[in-house]
Every structure is written in structure tokens, then in C-alpha cells.
Amino acid sequence: MTTLTKEIFEGYTYVDGGVCAAKGFSANGMNCGINPDKEKNDLGIIFSRVPCQTAAVYTQNKVKGAPILVTQENLKKSENIASAVIVNSKNANTCNPDGVELAEKVCQIAAKELQIAPEQVVIASTGVIGERLPLEPFEKAMPELVDGLSEDGNGKAAEAIMTTDTVKKEVAVRFMIGDKECFLGGMAKGSGMIHPNMATTLNFITTDVSIHAPLIQEALSEIVKITYNCLSVDGDTSTNDMVSVMANGEAGNKEIREIGEEYEIFRQALFIVMENLTKMLAADGEGASKFLECTCDGAKDLDTAVAVAKSVISSDLVKTAMFGEDANCGRIFCAIGYAKADFDMEKTEVRLVSEAGNLLVYKDGAAVSHSEEEAAKILKEDKIYILVNLNQGEVSAKAWGCDLTYDYVKINGDYRS
Amino acid sequence: MTTLTKEIFEGYTYVDGGVCAAKGFSANGMNCGINPDKEKNDLGIIFSRVPCQTAAVYTQNKVKGAPILVTQENLKKSENIASAVIVNSKNANTCNPDGVELAEKVCQIAAKELQIAPEQVVIASTGVIGERLPLEPFEKAMPELVDGLSEDGNGKAAEAIMTTDTVKKEVAVRFMIGDKECFLGGMAKGSGMIHPNMATTLNFITTDVSIHAPLIQEALSEIVKITYNCLSVDGDTSTNDMVSVMANGEAGNKEIREIGEEYEIFRQALFIVMENLTKMLAADGEGASKFLECTCDGAKDLDTAVAVAKSVISSDLVKTAMFGEDANCGRIFCAIGYAKADFDMEKTEVRLVSEAGNLLVYKDGAAVSHSEEEAAKILKEDKIYILVNLNQGEVSAKAWGCDLTYDYVKINGDYRS
DSSP states (O other): OOOOOOOOOTTOEEOSOGGGSSTTEEEEEEOOSSSSOTTSOOEEEEEEEEEEEEEEEEOOOSSOOHHHHHHHHHHHHTTSEEEEEEEEOSBOOOSOTTHHHHHHHHHHHHHHHHTSOGGGEEEEEOSBSSSOOOSHHHHHHHHHHHHTOBTTOHHHHHHHTOSSOSSOEEEEEEEEETTEEEEEEEEEOOSSSOOOSSSOSEEEEEEOOOBOHHHHHHHHHHHHHHTGGGBOSSSOOOSSOEEEEEEOOTTOOOOBOSSSHHHHHHHHHHHHHHHHHHHHHHHTOTTOSSEEEEEEEEESSHHHHHHHHHHHHHOHHHHHHHHTTOOOTHHHHHHHHTSSSOOOGGGOEEEEEETTEEEEEEETTEEOOOOHHHHHHHHTSSEEEEEEEOOSSSEEEEEEEEOOOHHHHHHHHTTTO | OOOOOOOOOTTOEEOSOGGGSSTTEEEEEEOOSSSSOTTSOOEEEEEEEEEEEEEEEEOOOSSOOHHHHHHHHHHHHTTSEEEEEEEEOSBOOOSOTTHHHHHHHHHHHHHHHHTSOGGGEEEEEOSBTTSOOOSHHHHHHHHHHHHTOBTTOHHHHHHHTOSSOSSOEEEEEEEEETTEEEEEEEEEOOSSSOOOSSSOSEEEEEEOOOBOHHHHHHHHHHHHHHTGGGBOSSSOOOSSOEEEEEEOOTTOOOOBOSSSHHHHHHHHHHHHHHHHHHHHHHHTOTTOSSEEEEEEEEESSHHHHHHHHHHHHHOHHHHHHHHTTOOOTHHHHHHHHTSSSOOOGGGOEEEEEETTEEEEEEETTEEOOOOHHHHHHHHHSSEEEEEEEOOSOSEEEEEEEEOOOHHHHHHHHTTTO
């Protein structure tokens, strides 16, 4: 995976600890036997000692994993209060005749062990679709999983949600609300089947900020549009996408119940963590050898900026050209041109950028001739930035992806074995 | 390329001759030097001895090749009368500062040699975007190209439009309107950058039917929706897509000027030729080892049927699973689920079909367990049919594509060299 450098934001410090960075959260992960490879964690848990205000967004795919349906129902019943996340990999529990019943059973098993109500469990699964989820591994493993909960168990939990991911993905930040020290952290999984639509791959975020669930939901729904939804590995929107944010209030700030300065501090923390996780997902795209970021500046509105940036990042032809380090910029112009948005190509400028250089390649409705040598030097790098300036407004957006390689085909030609 | 069997339609006979099958049309193709490989034709011509009623559809990409703009302008000026098609490969004449001027020059060079008006030329180019089109090869080659026009020159013209295509693509049919023998034939190119949107790759169709241009346009716009627009190789909509239909009236039927029985006979001929060319494009998709067809039956309307069929055929994960001959049917359910249409998955049935078998894999909102052996046998074939029945209406549509292979990545990692 390409190594990324984290962007610095004033007032926020990156810290270790992932989902355990926030006070009052513990986590654990283990192999419970769904994955025959005993070295690979397949079951994870996140737990807050006090119940949390909780918000979530889910995949818009019509085929929804059973855990999605059960989590939605649980949060409805509990009025957005959750205490734990239970997540397994290797089996998506999707398109099974009794998938909902099985997911509910897993919640009951976990709730009993944690001494909470079953509807306070956020449940998620990832893996193969259409295979029956076995209950026995959950029944057997749950006492050990709960017993092993610890404040540095975040890594084990992050490993438990990995499928074709090559690295675990965790980010956390420290910040202040008034005189209270706060933390917000998350973990994510995802490598293929990534083209989020109003949701994402599996992402769990925890914070000790005290904030009312509807405001978490508002921030989450807004930020998901400019982070996870601007990510594409392969154009496939998963059946099991979910992001949840749990806030337990242990930081001791006065509960945030309206939009204002304190809400903005929280919102920015959520943005930083989600944007970092999004970039990590792009860099670890299935088979990826290069990280791609497209920035669209000068758009008349956010929808236009997102549509253009995402169109470039989603193009198989742009992705293969980047893999081949071929400065076939026509592929980029073409992908900008079919973005579903209204703008004028005559005013648009395009630049190819990496640590090795910055090259203008399109202006005044035409390609700008440039040195092939300089273009080749730029594309040799493993982080490629495509800058599109529409020059038609003030709004910007970014989208992230990766190149399309032989290894993507290899991984997905034989995913189940 | 996978060998396809042509579907039989009553009243229509497949004949040889491609764009020269219709009376009064001649064609030619040669290497004029744009392609340094002298063995490869890069310049093609189709000519009708009498001017034709002409209709065309074009790419919806905002970045439009200069030849698209010039053809649109020409047909406007000539009030939909054309006599010739001039087409080159290896250079798309797109994103060039003086592309329109150059394309107009090519029309003038051809028109002079053919002794027609420049606005009676349909011009098209395909190849690399953003490189200046040299005029000299056209100037030098035009006398020889025109001189060599012949009634069996269709093959040479079809070769001239090939880029990464591995075979030339031609289809023609013979049929009767009243007591008049009629012909309609076409040629197409396309292998990658295929995800047509209200247009297609380069396709030129000729007929000797006498029919008024607005009716050709009506039939073409309708049929393109259920043929070329239901084709996806890689999700990339080209900048230079175009289909033109030229009708010279040499069959001697009374000109068709309204919708009725004779219009329907013409319309069906156009459908047969366009559907066959569409399937040939899918089977020859870049790097393809398998031809994929998805049929969506039981839809409430055409948009729903097209959206579902096209969603399945466009999924990189379905395409790689087919390449790997891996019966990972969850990939198919997932792609159905994210189709942008309104339908109920609970009523939907999915079957995996090939010459080796027919297997129900989804019903009642869940995967149907099946023998892995039988599924593997089905997927070993080189033509795979995915049948989706929504059971929610009476409308059907098909979509076509191919698998995603190492060779697709190889071809596009290094397209320009």
C-alpha cells in the first residue's frame, strides 16, 4: 500500500488508539472459526461502558445485508442509543433466507454477555454474499471476546474487519471543546466493491464528546458526501456498507444540542477522521499500486465538483493509464466530459501533479502540448494528483481512488477461495 | 473473440456485403500514413452514387471530437442529405485547438475528389485524444482512395476503422418492402472506452430503402437505446461516438414518410443490424475471453429493464468473477441491487445460463443453494447469459458486455504505443 502523509489541521492532534482513543471505549478481536485461517481475526467488538448517542448511514443498494436491516431496527427501538458494535468478516450474511433472524440472534448472544439490551448492539458483517452465517462460532467465542475487552484492543478489532485489505485502517484525533479534552477515532475496512452511495464500506467511529444523536446524524450525513462517497475503487456499491458514530459523553463537555461553535469543532474532528480513513481505503484498493486524488476547483456548486472529481477517479481507462504510467491525458479529458454535471469545458484547466512535478495539460478547450519526459517523471510517483479547475465558481471537492492493475483482476477472478 | 450465432428473424436474410450490401453504395479503405503500420488501413470511405436521407446520433460526452461537431454542422447545412462517410483511425482529432478547422479541411479534400458539396460528408475519427491531426496524409491519399471505390470495398473500409478491435464487424440483411428487394447493412468499430450514452462507438449504416430522414432519426434514436446504449465494456463513454444511417432510395420503394407497416419493416431491419453489431462489439471487448448477455424480464417499464440489465453487465466485480469462472453470484445480486431503478428484490429471480446448463440462483429475496459443480460447468463456456426476472411487469431488455481480464489492463496500461 502507498504510504500517505496526514494533512495537518490546526487545533487537532493525531493520536494512536483508533476506536479506543476516546475515553470509556474498549475493543477486542479474535478468530472465532468463520474464517478457517486461525491466524486471521474474523470477529470484532467495540464497547462503551456508558450508552452512546449514535448515528449511522447505510448502503443505498436495494440488496441490503441482514445486519444493515437489524442495525436500523435496533437504533429505531433504542431511540439511537447503542453500547456496542459486533462485526464479523468472511461472511456478509446477505441474501440468506434467515439472515435477519441470525443477525438478531448474534445481537442477543452479545447483549447477554455484555449485560445490555440487544437493541443497543450495532451489528455488521462483511464477506461472501449468499452463504448461510453459522451461529455456533459466535456462541462459543462471545465469552472470550467480551472477557478480552481492553482499552488497547482497537488493533485487534481493526484486524477482524479486514477482508482483502492489506493493512488495518485506524485514525484518531485529540482536540478541545472549551476546557475539556476530547477524542474522536475510527476504524474502516474496504478494498474492493467500493463505490459508496450515501454510505460506505464498514466504518465505526467513537468519540467521548457529549452530543445529541440528531446532530451527529446531521454532521455524518454531510461529511459522508465529501469523504466516503467520493471514493471509488471499482464502481461497485456494496450491500453491507455502513458508517456508525457513537458518542458516549465521557469527555464531560455540556451536551451539544444545537449548531454552533462546539458543534463545528466536533464536525471538523469527524471530517478529519473520515477523510483520512477514506484516503487509506483508496491507497489500499484491491491490487492498487498507486493512490489517485482528483481535486475539482472552481465549480458552481458542490454537486458539480463532486461529479467531476468522482468521474475522473472512477474511469477504468484513467486507472489503467495510471497503472501503465502512460500520460494518455485524453482519458482524463474524456472522463471529465462525461461527468453528469453542467459546466463549460472551454473554461476548464487540467493539471497532472505529483511530488515530481506540476504540468498543465488542458486549457482553452484543448490539450496543451507538453514534454512526454516530464509527464513520465510525474507518473512514476506512487501518489498522483489530478487537478481540475472549472473556473466557473468557488466550490471545491476531492475524490480518491487507485489504479486498475493485474492484481485487481487476479483477486476478483477468484474471490471466494 | 467469442464466436456468436446470429438470431433468425422471419422475413430477413443475412447477406454479405456490409455497408455495400445496399444498392448504389461503394466503399474503400487504405493506409494513408497516420498509422505508421503500413499493413493497417487507417482511412475509410463509404459513398452513395445518389445523395442520401441521413440521420445520426452522437456521444453525450461534453468533450466532443471535432469530427462530431463538423458532422452535426454539415447535416444541418445540407438538411440531412449526405453522400459520403470519411473516417480515419489512430487519431481522434479531439481536444485539438484547430480540430474543427482540420476536420472541415478533410471534408473539403474529400468533397472535391468526389465532386459533391463538403456539407454532404459525414466525417468521423477514432484514436488517440489530444494529438494534432496531420492533413497531408488525407491530401495525398484521397485520389487513390476515391479511385479505388468499389461495390466490394466494404471489408477494406471496415478494417480502416479498427483500433484495438481484433476482428472487423459487418452485418447486412435482405428484406422486402412490397415487391421491392431492400438491403440494410452496417459496420462498427469499438473495443474499449465503451459505455455508450445516447450514441455509441463509430457505426455506419447504409440502406437502399427510400425513407424520409426524420423517420430514420426516429427509428435510430429508439433502437440505439435498446442496442448500443445497452453495451458496456468499461464504463467509459467515448468523445467520438457516432452512428449514422444513410438511405439512398435505390430499392425503388415509394418513399416512407409516415409510421406504418413499411416503416416497421425498415425499423426491424435497422434493429437486427444494430443488435448484431452490438453483440459483436461486446464479444470483441478489449481483452475479453467471454461474451456476457444479461436479460431483464418482467420489468414495469423499459427504463427499469435497461437499468437492471446494464448494471449487471457493467459491474467490474461480475466481470472479473466471470473471467475467473467463479460462481460468486453475490456479485450479480449486488449489481442488480444498485441499479438505479425502482423494483422489489423479493419478487426477483436470477438464473445463470449457458449452453452447458440453466441454474436458478436467486428467489424470494435470497440466494438459492445450488451445486458448485453445475455452476462451474456453466461458467466454463465462453457465452454466459444472466437472466433476471423481476416478475413485476411485462417489459424486457437485454444488455451486453464481456469479462474483465488481465489483457484489458495490459492493453490500456500502454494504449498509445
